[in-house]
Amino acid sequence: MTAFFERITLSPLVYDAARGADALDTLTNSLRAAADLAPAAALLAEAPKVRALLSATFSGSPYLTSLALRDPSTLAECLLRDPDAHLAEARKGLAEAVAEAQNAREAMALLRRFKHRIALLTGLADLGGVWSTEATLSAMSVAADTVLEQATAFLFRKAREAGQMNPQADASSAVQGYFVIAMGKLGAFELNYSSDIDIIVFYDAERAGLRPDIEPSTFFVRLTRELVRLLQEHTADGYVFRTDLRLRPDPGATQIALSTDAGHIYYESFGQNWERAALIKARVAAGDGEAGEEFLHQLAPFIWRKYLDFAAVADIHAMKRRVHAFKGHGAIAVEGHDIKLGRGGIRDIEFFAQTQQLIAGGRHPELRTRGTIETLDRLASGGWITPEAARELTGAYLFLRRIENRLQMIGDQQTHIIPDDLTELARVAALSGFADTNAFGDGLIAELKRVEAHYGALFEKLPEPSSAPRLVVQADEADPAALASLERLGFHNPQAAIAAIRAWQSGRYAATRSGRARERLTEFLPALLDAFSRTAEPDLALATFDKVIAEMPAGVQLFSLLAVNPSLLRLIADIMGTAPRLAHIIGRRPRLLDAVLDPGFFGTVPTPAKLKELVGNALAEAHDYQDALDRARIVGREQGFLIGVRVISGTLSARQAGAAYAGLAETLIEALAGRVEAELVRQHGRMAGGEAAVVAMGKLGGREMTAASDLDLIIVYDYAGEGAQSDGAKSLPGPQYYARFTQRLIAALSAATVEGS
Structure with missing residues (x-):
């Protein structure tokens, strides 16, 4: 073994000479004042490389200076011992000390002192060329593993002492059925100096050995919360590692500790391509290693696909743009x-x-x-x-x-x-x-x-996607580049936009639960965001689209239509941004967009004869009177939607739209009046010489209707003779007969059914 000071090959350059010299003098005095630190004091006096390294470090790094001056004995050990052996013995010492800790306060202090030691050792080893960059990153990662291992073991020991474990369970392992997956740089043993640690926590309840009356989910969520507290709570000794659990499946909707079954179901059913990329670096860092390795082995088919599909290629483009909005x-x-x-x-x-x-x-x-x-x-x-x-x-x-x-x-x-x-x-x-x-x-x-x-x-080897940013947002938080990209597109609340996109891509909604639906959505999402940005209110357009998706039972039909018809996206964006009522109709009946694809759609509106045919055909398929009312509402809403689309597209003026809405209303009134009359005849017979007319008043009469206009109607009627009765089994006098007709017509037009009013 070779002592640290003998392996120094580099030194930073001096930034603030006076500050560096003052700190070195303070350190020298501290070392000389302690008899057991005399070898380190002598080393400072005799080794120019050591003095150069420390003075330059102290001149530029307030943090390393504070660590060294606060604990000169640790600095002495760093300089005099072999750094690799020092790291190994520090890890061993932490394990022994935490095993004796009586409470969380003691354990937290031990973990933080260990981190200070490692931070000083790795900082000096990196700056002095004692360790290569790879060795430095690995040392920080190994230290993080050690902290996770010992904190987890401590919590299980305390649970066992509290009687929460099954006495009959196998106690050969300190931690059973619970494991911590290291992600990102920690998973790859590439942890940077002041990095957060990204972890995912899983448990296998059957292996855990809990007391039978303890609910596993509650127990492991509480234990994980305590694990995070042990690591990142700030105390008088500082903190150990900031700990991030947001790479877990669907972090906005799941607990911080998940069962292995829940994990498998999520990845198999809803896993995203960015999660495949993230799991490339996943490994077991702490806990039940056997259970963790088995879990990761079972995830291999999800991570490693034999064939690359379109959605994966699209997500690769998206990951690229998420980093720094390449264009x-x-x-x-x-x-x-x-x-x-x-x-x-x-x-x-x-x-x-x-x-x-x-x-x-x-x-x-x-x-x-x-x-x-x-x-x-x-x-x-x-x-x-x-x-x-x-x-x-x-x-x-x-x-x-x-x-x-x-x-x-x-x-x-x-x-x-x-x-x-x-x-x-x-x-x-x-x-x-x-x-x-x-x-x-x-x-x-x-x-x-x-x-x-x-x-x-x-x-350049992959086909270029839309110029809009492709956002495959990580489950933790949006990258600044993604936020900035959305802001450039005109979104005032990019965080809300990314939260909505994250919900779509996580399969949280029924409409995006299938892999096929998410693939189709991925294909047109960048172009859709670009289209939203061209509306007057991009945030409103996206929020409305989010509500539409949230209400849809399935999304494949709509998403497939939009994926293969990019010309629809601008229209969809305009609808979402200006006409939320029409937007929700799209969610319920995406097939309506088929009509919009007809090249002749925007040039004309249906003639009265064509409208009569459309409404007549719809009602002709009705099984009964109630079904006829439902079908009238469906065809009315659909045709009203198509009028609204023409208005939004600018191909129909307000005056023309008023006439179109009035024509649709007249056609529906005529058709439903006929159905009401037929139903009245079935129940009460006919009125001799009877006839009735529906007179349009107000906006309908003036043919100036809007999509939200009420109907102002007057019913006029006549029949043969005073005291005449209808000829049905349940006959009615004339005034009552036509009053009944009027009431039923109003109900037919305005009463709420399963299809609305």
Whole structure:
């Protein structure tokens, strides 16, 4: 084993010499004041490399300075011991200490002190070149695993002590039936310095060994909530890791711990292509490893498809645009550039690799790797990319991850943005080993452009989708690029828009529950968003469309129609944005849009004879009087919808629309009056010499109706002679006969049935 100080090969450059010197003096005095730290004090006096590393680090990183000065003994251990052995022994020591912790407060303190130790060790090892960038990322990931393992074991121990576990259950394992899946960078052992950890928690109730009277879901949700508290609650000792559970299935509607059965059902029935990509890096980080590995093994067919379908290709495009709105994102820059999500950034490299894993991993198991660098190497070995592409992308990835770590070492903040303040930019440049900001900027720009070139070349091989952003929104939160893209499209509340899109894509609504429905929706969603953006109120248009989808029992018919008829999308958007009543009709009867596709639709309106034929045919199929009323409402609503569509499209003026609505009303009144009369004759017979007329008044009489106009009618009638009676079995006198006719006609026109009024 080789001591840390003997492995130092690099040093940051000095940013603030006075600050660095002051901190180094303070540290030296602390080491000299403690007899047991004399070897470290002597090392500082005798080792120029150590002094250079520490003074430069202290000059640029307030966070690392605070860790070192707060705990000089830990710093001494970091410098004097072999770093790999130090990490291993720290992990072992944490396990032993947490096993003796009496309560959550003690466990939380132990976890936080461990994190401080690891943060100091990895920060110095990274800055000093003691560990490679890959080794640094791996060390942070291993530390996170250790924290998850020990926190989970502690909670199960306390549950066992509280009598919540079945005494007859197998106690050979500390944790049974409960496991934590590491996702994202943690899953790939690529955790950055101040990263959140993305996890999903599952449990298998049959393996858990709970007491029979304890409900598993309640128990494991409560335990998971406590696990998160142990890790991320801020105490006097700080926090351990910010913990994110939002990559779980349908996070807006599910508990923070899910049964394995629920997980399988979700992924098999509703899983999205972005979730396939996310699960590429999934692994068991803590808990019951056997149960977790079995669960992931069963998910393999979902993640790795033998064939790439259209929806997967579309989602790959969407993932690309979700990162940085490829066509609309600002140019590569230094100041203010997001090295994770921006053009040429870390996410581009990850998606470059994951895209090809999704495409080919089903047929080529050797591509089913988690780490980005390993995946690039496998892609090159298999001939999927050139060795040059793999070499350049690997170099860029390591460079950007080093810069990312240094950005976060400054203040223990999860940031990926290059400062636009020149003073702070100089700090980052110095920590990164560059002589000045110009050299730093040149190096950064060169790497970003290399990534951009390879990334663009890959996606040129796929057909270009709509220019609108493709949003395959992750279950955690929208990327800033997606929000910005929606804002550019005119959405005032992009968060609400993304929440609605997330609901569609998660299969939360009945209309999007089938995979086929979601595939069709994916095909036209970008163009639909673009169409919404061209309305006066994009937010209203999208919100109305969301309500329509939420009410639909199935979506395949409508989505398929829109997917293959992009010309309809602008019309649909206009309807959603200006006529919510018409929008809901589309949801109930998408077949109405077939008529709109007729080239002659917008040029004319049905003639009175054609309307009479349409209404007559509809009522002719009625099984009885009530069915006739329902069918009249259906045909009336459908024809009214088509008039409204013509108005919205601008092919029908308000005056023409008034006449069209009046003509439709007259046709329906005439048809229903005939049905009412026939029903009256059946019950009460005919009135000798009797006749009646319906006189239109108001807007109907003036043929100036709108879609919401009431009907103002007068019924006039006549019959033969005073005291005449109808000739039916239940005869009625003339006035009562026609009063009954009037009442029934009003009911036929306005009474609510299952089809409305």
